[in-house]
Amino acid sequence: MAVPCCPEAVAAPAAAAPAGGHRFSAAAGPLPPDVVDEVAEACRSWRGGGSVLSLPFISEAFRELQHETQARLRRLLGLPPGYQVLFMQGGASAQFALVPLNLLGLDGAAAHLDTGHWSRRAAAEAARHARVVTLRHDALDEPAPPRETSPVAYLHLTSNETADGWQWPRLPTSPWPLVVDMSSDLLTRAIDCTGLGLLYASAQKALGVPGLTLVIVRDDLLGRARPSLPGVMNYTALAAADSRLNTPPVFAIFVAHAMLGWIERQGGVPAMARTAARRSHAVYQALDTSGGFYRPQVGPAWRSSVHPCFGLAERALTPRFLEQARAAGLFDLQGHPDVGGLRVSLYNGTPEAAVSALLSFLQEFQRTHG
Template identity: 35%
Template sequence: MHARPYNFYAGPAVLPQEVLEQAQSEMNNYGATGLSLMEISHRSPIYDAIHNETQLLFKELLQLPDEYHVLFLPGGASLQFSMIPMNFLTPGKVANYILSGLWAEKAIEEACKVGDVYVSFSGKANNFTKMPSLQDIQVHTQMDAYLHITSNETVNGTQLHHFPVIQDVPLIADMSSDILSRPFDISKFAVIYAGAQKNLGPAGVTIVILREEALPQHTTSLPAMLDYRTYIKHNSLYNTPPVYPIYMVNLVLKWIKHSGGLNIMEKRNEEKARLIYDAIDQSGGFYKGLAHPASRSLMNITFKIWNDELEKRFIQEASTQQLVGLEGHRSVGHIRASVYNALPYKACQALAEFMKEFQKRYS
């Protein structure tokens, strides 16, 4: 039996074992200061070095051009659902949203409180089992303030595998659950935001990667803490930042870098996901994937068993084998395995083997 449970929770989610061990070793005495980092001023040179290095690591891993800022904000992706339209949706314009699932729906609800919203694609009729094709994504240059997409929907287990190229309309993406899981062309985007607690670190900090020139001129003043320019001007140090979560993100970024970068992350994630999808597809219908094959996520794998009682038994028996966090989202139910960057290959191997063994016993 392995020492720790294999963690398939969707978020807060698995962290690299090496990162946890380093954080543990530095908890009470960071950098020979005799103090925990949580006790050290965010204005100190010690924290300043962590803060700036974390930004540089993002820039390196994503190959960010100089015009992009890396910002650290509170409030999770949920606050960004409001901040995006507050900063980008100007009078006379419409916010264009792709309704791809629960999280896109929440973003739309908040944008509607700020201004006019247009939903140019909706997957609701298909129960959000399929992402739009690039041909389905439409923009209106004269009307749209921006186009908002959700790159990965954790609830239904769907993922956009290609991003649109848009001229003259800022492209904004919620990448909370698949950021740094694969390489992509950052130049397509005006803004990317991500809550840390799925693929970057613990809950408590949100990463916003923003091209400043994409910000429109404000016609009304925003509260300082809701204005992206505040964070740009003060290097995300206008108020006390979430020091410890940023430190943890720093360690995770170093782990990704030392592991080989985003190309290696993508290769590993494809291999991990394939183990579980193969167990589904080769089960003769015992297991059935919830997402359309062309939209399957490499981060969140959703499936069901033909019998509801067997699903409950599956989750219970899996937990006895230290395979935890497999309950589907409360709005959908069924089974979900979240296989983020930090989840080791052997965890997915163990789950696939358990799935096959469970099928033999209950077919």
């Protein structure tokens, strides 16, 4: 439940932005200063040895790092036994193809819930490799799920649509194993693992830096890959090799380890969820009380707590909004190129000062242009 926003938080004057300003890009989440310091120190010397940048993936030190990272992730997610935690590369977009190639074998169909830009991208890529059944987001509320001539192996959904500002309030109940792209809201809220077949997420939004892709797959879904699938893309082969069938993204795994440790120290996922609710409520309150000057793109029931997306009643003011935001040290507020408008990204590592500065800017821009 969203925490009511303190009115003073909206009206407070903006503090001076740091030298590099505040960034709200959906492409990459900021790292907290504590994590930056830990990573910087490890680049010089880590655990009494050399730089983590030269850490061999075949070393015992890396195995310990990897297993600690997996253990932290399991604790934070409340992941029950019976799942493999894989560290891969290629980003979430690679998983659009690798999921059907790993889970469908030569037969069967994949159901995809259409909720926005990224769910459609996932369905389009999957359709190159398998038969895809596209469903509306409310299809599962119907008295009986759709019947298909080919067995449906899984149901794919995008938990948070970064381009559209649309988010599932909770994972739906499904007659098929759920496959969830959680790249943009991983560890921002608790999830119910009941029915979860596979979860994947690129790491640069929630877990650190580009290069690492997390895949969590239920044991009973292994062993279904197409024979032609290369080994380094085969979930079963990777699980058997403990994600070390080829060189894993060592540095990105280290940064994820540091970020997971920071989340634990803050109070875990419950603390992250409270912060996300408070921040997004403050932003939406500023938009909703603007008298129509700002126009949120999504109704309250489906609004993202991570990516408030909105437009201006007078669209011609959008370039001026972005220009003046940059002058105030607020960067990357433009919407997705295919959707347009404006967008705020509120990842776990976003500092409080950035949110306060944004709220003050929204108020000031409306005052001077409304």
